[in-house]
Amino acid sequence: MAQRVVTPYPxxxxxxxxxxxxxxxxxxxxxxxxxxxxxKHEENEDELEGAAPAPASGEPADGPSKxxxxxxxxxxxxxxxxxxxxxxAPADASLERRVLINNMLRRIQDExxxxxxxxxxxxxxxxxxEDPLCPATATTSPSDGTPSAPLSTEAQSxxxxxxxxxxxxxxxxxERTSAADPAPPNGLDMSPSAPPSxxxxxxxxxxxxxxxxxxxxxxxxxxxxxxxxxxSGAGAGPPKVAPVVTADDLVKTLSPYSGGSxxxxxxxxxxxxxxxxxHIMEVLVGS
Amino acid sequence: MAGAGGGSNDVQWCFSQVKGxxxxxxxxxxxxxxxxxxxxxELLATGDKGGRVVIFxxxxxxxxxxxxxxxxxxxxxxxxxxxxxxxxxxxxxxxKINKIRWLPQKNAAQFLLSTNDxxxxxxxxxxxxxRPEGYNLKEEDGRYxxxxxxxxxxVPVFRPMDLMVEASPRRVFAxxxxxxxxxxSVNSDYETYLSADDLxxxxxxxxITDRSFNIVDIKPANMEELxxxxxAAEFHxxxxxxxxxxxxxGTIRLCDMRAAALCDKHxxxxxxxxxxxxxxxxxxxxxxxSDVKFSHNGRYMMTRDYLSVKIWDxxxxxRPVETYQxxxxxxxxxxxxxxxxxxxxxxxxxxxxxxxxxxxxxxxxFFRMFERGHRRDLTLEASRESSKPRxxxxxxxxxxxxxxxxxxxxxxxxxxxxxxxxTAWHPQDNIIAVATTNNLYIFQDKMN
Numbered sequence: 001m002a003q004r005v006v007t008p009y010p011x012x013x014x015x016x017x018x019x020x021x022x023x024x025x026x027x028x029x030x031x032x033x034x035x036x037x038x039x040k041h042e043e044n045e046d047e048l049e050g051a052a053p054a055p056a057s058g059e060p061a062d063g064p065s066k067x068x069x070x071x072x073x074x075x076x077x078x079x080x081x082x083x084x085x086x087x088x089a090p091a092d093a094s095l096e097r098r099v100l101i102n103n104m105l106r107r108i109q110d111e112x113x114x115x116x117x118x119x120x121x122x123x124x125x126x127x128x129x130e131d132p133l134c135p136a137t138a139t140t141s142p143s144d145g146t147p148s149a150p151l152s153t154e155a156q157s158x159x160x161x162x163x164x165x166x167x168x169x170x171x172x173x174x175e176r177t178s179a180a181d182p183a184p185p186n187g188l189d190m191s192p193s194a195p196p197s198x199x200x201x202x203x204x205x206x207x208x209x210x211x212x213x214x215x216x217x218x219x220x221x222x223x224x225x226x227x228x229x230x231x232s233g234a235g236a237g238p239p240k241v242a243p244v245v246t247a248d249d250l251v252k253t254l255s256p257y258s259g260g261s262x263x264x265x266x267x268x269x270x271x272x273x274x275x276x277x278x279h280i281m282e283v284l285v286g287s
Numbered sequence: 288m289a290g291a292g293g294g295s296n297d298v299q300w301c302f303s304q305v306k307g308x309x310x311x312x313x314x315x316x317x318x319x320x321x322x323x324x325x326x327x328x329e330l331l332a333t334g335d336k337g338g339r340v341v342i343f344x345x346x347x348x349x350x351x352x353x354x355x356x357x358x359x360x361x362x363x364x365x366x367x368x369x370x371x372x373x374x375x376x377x378x379x380x381x382x383k384i385n386k387i388r389w390l391p392q393k394n395a396a397q398f399l400l401s402t403n404d405x406x407x408x409x410x411x412x413x414x415x416x417x418r419p420e421g422y423n424l425k426e427e428d429g430r431y432x433x434x435x436x437x438x439x440x441x442v443p444v445f446r447p448m449d450l451m452v453e454a455s456p457r458r459v460f461a462x463x464x465x466x467x468x469x470x471x472s473v474n475s476d477y478e479t480y481l482s483a484d485d486l487x488x489x490x491x492x493x494x495i496t497d498r499s500f501n502i503v504d505i506k507p508a509n510m511e512e513l514x515x516x517x518x519a520a521e522f523h524x525x526x527x528x529x530x531x532x533x534x535x536x537g538t539i540r541l542c543d544m545r546a547a548a549l550c551d552k553h554x555x556x557x558x559x560x561x562x563x564x565x566x567x568x569x570x571x572x573x574x575x576x577s578d579v580k581f582s583h584n585g586r587y588m589m590t591r592d593y594l595s596v597k598i599w600d601x602x603x604x605x606r607p608v609e610t611y612q613x614x615x616x617x618x619x620x621x622x623x624x625x626x627x628x629x630x631x632x633x634x635x636x637x638x639x640x641x642x643x644x645x646x647x648x649x650x651x652x653f654f655r656m657f658e659r660g661h662r663r664d665l666t667l668e669a670s671r672e673s674s675k676p677r678x679x680x681x682x683x684x685x686x687x688x689x690x691x692x693x694x695x696x697x698x699x700x701x702x703x704x705x706x707x708x709x710t711a712w713h714p715q716d717n718i719i720a721v722a723t724t725n726n727l728y729i730f731q732d733k734m735n
Contacts, residue, residue, distance in 0.1 A: 072568070079626055094631070095467065095486075096485060096518060104568065
């Protein structure tokens, strides 16, 4: 735990009115969030620290605030995934910590599901037709060709047992290779991001219990197997290679959001959300 | 002598002693993991990450130094727990001492319970200041004398010797916890005690090690549904049937063991509704209760969550009677604190002898005291810089934003590696023990 918290996004400081004078007076010190910068106090500069999240009932009405909320949520989501799956010393295996992080992931997941329920018409099919393991997935033809390009590469990576990252959407969870558990192929049914009404299996969620919780909460603590590269095959549980996630990955993750193409409609960020989760799901459940 | 009731602003806290290595290079095994005074305050026990227990004893006050209370000097050191390996689960069991609880003294010896993640041990600490001398058949070094040289009969006599303090394990309470033990608490009947892990609470008899009763079990049938864990538990100081346990969701449940053998159904549920204006992604995490302590009189209990200390009246479940902000300036930093895991730090809290002041730790080696009646609070620092004998500690202040005054410290320059998680208050006097990472500071009030 370093005193300086490195954040890969633009360095932020909670906006203060008198920032200017303070930076002159303070001796050079390490700050929590990178160097303070001279900025005006702006209403919408709610970066990660300052953003008050939307109340449960709805989303913020204005665009920039919602974008920063979504950004914050996505960042926390990624962080949480990293915390659960990155290689850590066994001493850190505090059940309370894992439960709290898992609750965080679930909450974000539920929020996204709710948002999904609000926009049924704008959802692309993220399980491509050529995937033999997801016959039940409803496919709706995408309105334009753009979304399907990254999706088809996702399909390829689904079948491969590798950690290749498709060109477009990068995600910290992508580097996980093998299955999170010995789930039967129907585990992959949970990947579709089709509207909940048309695909009953999506009600089990993106990051489902099977993937996440078996690892976290089994009495036999299988998370230890994560750290042992030489687990014996017989009954030792699924070997997992811990992902190596760097700050760069986070940046790449975030760039689809912060650098959203101007031509994309309001549905585009949301589509990327689903594609993102979809891909994470695939990697977690296993190719 | 100022009673323990002196207000924190009337009391001037002075440095008394510091224990532990001076150098900044902290050996992992020396990290202090628990601090506890015994019931008289004469003994102060610390446990560390290396599984050792060090007990300090207060010197008797000498007539020659009426202005200071006795110093605490090392009385006994012993290895309480060793690292173990669970072969079935391929897991190492840490030897770190999670908690120490003293038993009330019944005879010349002292007894304490110490626990790591899995095993509780009852230790007897006794003094030996005499030894038998003058054996008939043995030399002084223990070798047997040649029988032909024995011509007289004599009986050994006890003669004084240098004081020797021995610690011996009298009971080992093992194999009762699947998850990590976070609390132990001795019952007021002085016969039983509880041990709590993440999902279960067990009741033991101090004399019986091969059996314990499970009294609380919150493990769901399907572990996938697990969303809440037990974080702390304690017996009521006077009512031997009452216990409380806190959870990671910010609730406290009071259970009455007379109601049923299994206390899964609480008698009272203490929970404060969330303040909607403070809602964030981290609301649940910061509401997780890291410590719960009954007041000495048994009418109140105190809980510590990440940002605040709350005092509850046992008769009122829907909200605390008092709330004290420990370091509210961290509320805007929660995302960073989540990233570096500081948000999961488990701070403890303690009452003073007459329940008028409460104390808890913070970052940057700061610790905070809240004076209940007068609604005053104080921030002090445990550091080598303010470690001159009997030097009065200067109150500290953290500047949350805006203009930083002289002597204030800005939030961004706080050292989050220097955290005070464990503090203890002498049961009668204004003497406090504050543990930084590997040092134990003892402060006392300035006696005039």
